[in-house]
Amino acid sequence: MYPNWILQRAHLTPARVALNYEGQTWTFEELKNCSVERAEQLLSLGIKPKERVAILGPSQPSLLFMMFACMHLQCEMVMLNRKLSKVELQYQIDDSQVEIVLVDDEDISLLPDGQQHLLFSEVENTTGQSFEISKEWSLDQTTSIMYTSGTTGLPKGVRQTVGNHQASALASVLNIGLSEDDVWLCAVPLFHISGFSILVRSLLYGNAVKLYKKFDKDGAVLDIANGQVTHMSAVAVMLQRVLQGLEDRGLEASPKFKMILAGGGPVPENYIQRAHHLKLMVSQTYGMTETSSQTATLSNEEALRKLGSAGKPLFFNQIQIADATSSGVMGEILIRGPHVTPGYIGSFSERSSTIDGWLHTGDIGYLDEEGYLFVVDRRSDLIISGGENIYPAEIENVLLSHEAVQEAGVCGVEDETWGQVPVAFIVLKRDVQEEELSQFCIERLAKYKVPKYFHVVPALPRSGSDKLLRRKLKDLLE
Structure with missing residues (x-):
């Protein structure tokens, strides 16, 4: 048994600032009090301890208080992605078999019609029912459930336990170190593992979180340049916008700023x-929903020497490449460690999350002679053209190095001669001729990897966590 993180942190450092949102701050003691009050209100409205509930809302303090309230009740929280369609949300609600959805008033229009729900305002205006909050949690207690993005087939509901989150947070701090003055900028959604893991680390480490409702390039640039924050989590597109913002303003990162953890796919x-x-x-990192955030991270000191690598596994974790007999051999990335999910729920509840103790990620990569991981691409995004394997991320990396390209996404389309050929979708910074882009690629890629067509689009399809959704690129052709 381990202590209730919220109660324990408030006991240890009650007066330390825990949360900063739009100029307002809360201490850990105030977070505890707010979350306990919400837990008592939920109880009086019929939410039972250890019940499974779904939560939908934007990243703001009201959502955080509701999450922590559910943690006091030891409820299993199904984190709903507010960028999904009603049909997609309905699938997750039905698959998880939740009785009720706790929804921020702002997001009520996102819910499927007729769905039973409780508005945050209803909870906040209810007289609470006091109860004895559990001071201890078991490691195998499911805390959160997040649905994978469903690259192939239906999304899977992934269980994340107290033990999973705790192991991930401890491995992270062993890697990056800790100061009580650290402030983590959270501009990624709280419903996503990258956002929720920031909250977990805050409770375990005792550091402050500066929360953004949504990613704000200008705000992030100024916070980094002025030393208002020390850490940030970002995916590649967010990192690019921060870089552009600093360059446009002629600014550099403050000496107080320690690092950006960059994940969600290969960083160009x-x-x-x-x-x-x-x-x-910038420390490149590799992780997934099934691993409660980071599995491997590359230190900034090694960033240029090991350009393109996601680093070595964090302390408690192991990584191997399926069927690889030597370094440099590409194959599916396998992961083992206490941060790996014990399993799924709903339609996939009978499917084991591991085979012989190893999580099969579906990602393609290799380990070099020093044991550094290089993530090449998603296996499901692989393009096979004339018998040759083409990894979209490699082409995207080249396109993103062109000064006119803001964003790039590549997928395969059917071709009578080659079976499949790569096609590129690009968001531009300035006008550029297709011939120039093609020649740029020809000089840097094998001929069969050069995109057959280039399509200029206003935006690329992305998930709620800003990951590129390659499977939806073909829809842009219609």
Whole structure:
């Protein structure tokens, strides 16, 4: 048994600032009091301890208080992605078999019609029912359930336990260190593992979180340049916008700023090089919903020497490549450790999350001779053209190094001669001719990897956590 994180943190450092949102701050004691009050209100409205509930809302303090209230009740929280369609939300609500959805008033229009729910305002205006909050949690207690993005087939509801989150947070702090003055900028959604893991680390480490309702490039640039925050979690597109913002303003990262943890897919090498010129420390990281955030992280010191690598596994974790007999051999990435989910719920509840103790990620990568992980691409995004394997991320990396390209996404389309050929979708910074982009790729890629067509689009399809959704690129052709 382990202590209730919220109660324990408030006991240890009650007066320390825990949360900063739009100029307002809360201490850990105030967070505890707010969350206990919400828990008592939920109880009086019929939410039972250890019940499974769904939560939907934007990243703001009201959502955080509701999450912590559910943690006091030891409820299993199904984190709903507010960027999904009603049909997609309905699937997750039905699959998880939740009785009720706790929804922020702002998001009520996102819910499927007729769905039973409780508005945050209803909870906040209810007289609470006092109860004895459990001071201890078991490691195998499910805390959160997050649905994978469903790259192939239906999304799976992934269980994340107290033990999973705790192991992930401890491995992270062993890697990056800790100061009580650290302030983590959270501009990623709280319903996503990257956002929720920031909250977990805050409770375990005792550091403050500066919360954004949504990613704000200008705010992030100024916070980093002025030393208002020390850490940030970002995906590649967010990192690119921060880099551009610093460059446009002629700014550098403050000496107080320690690092950006960059995950959610391979980070283009060009971004790492630009970051170093701006004195912006970037640590590439690799993780997934099934691993409660990070599995491997590359230190900033090694960023240029091991350009493109996601680093070595964190302390408690192990990584191997399926069927690889030597370094440099590409294959599916396998992961083992206490941060790996014990399993799924709903339609996939009978499916084991591991095979012989190893999580099969569906990602393709390799380990070099020093044991550094290089993530190449999603296996499901692989393009096979004339018998040759083409990884979209490799082409995207080249396109993103062109000065006219803001964003790039690549997928395969059917071709009578080759079976499949790569096609590129790009968001531009300035006008550029297709011939110039094609020639740029020809000089840097094998001929069969050069995109057959280039489509200029206003935006690329992305998930709630800003990951590129390659499976939806073909829809842009219609």
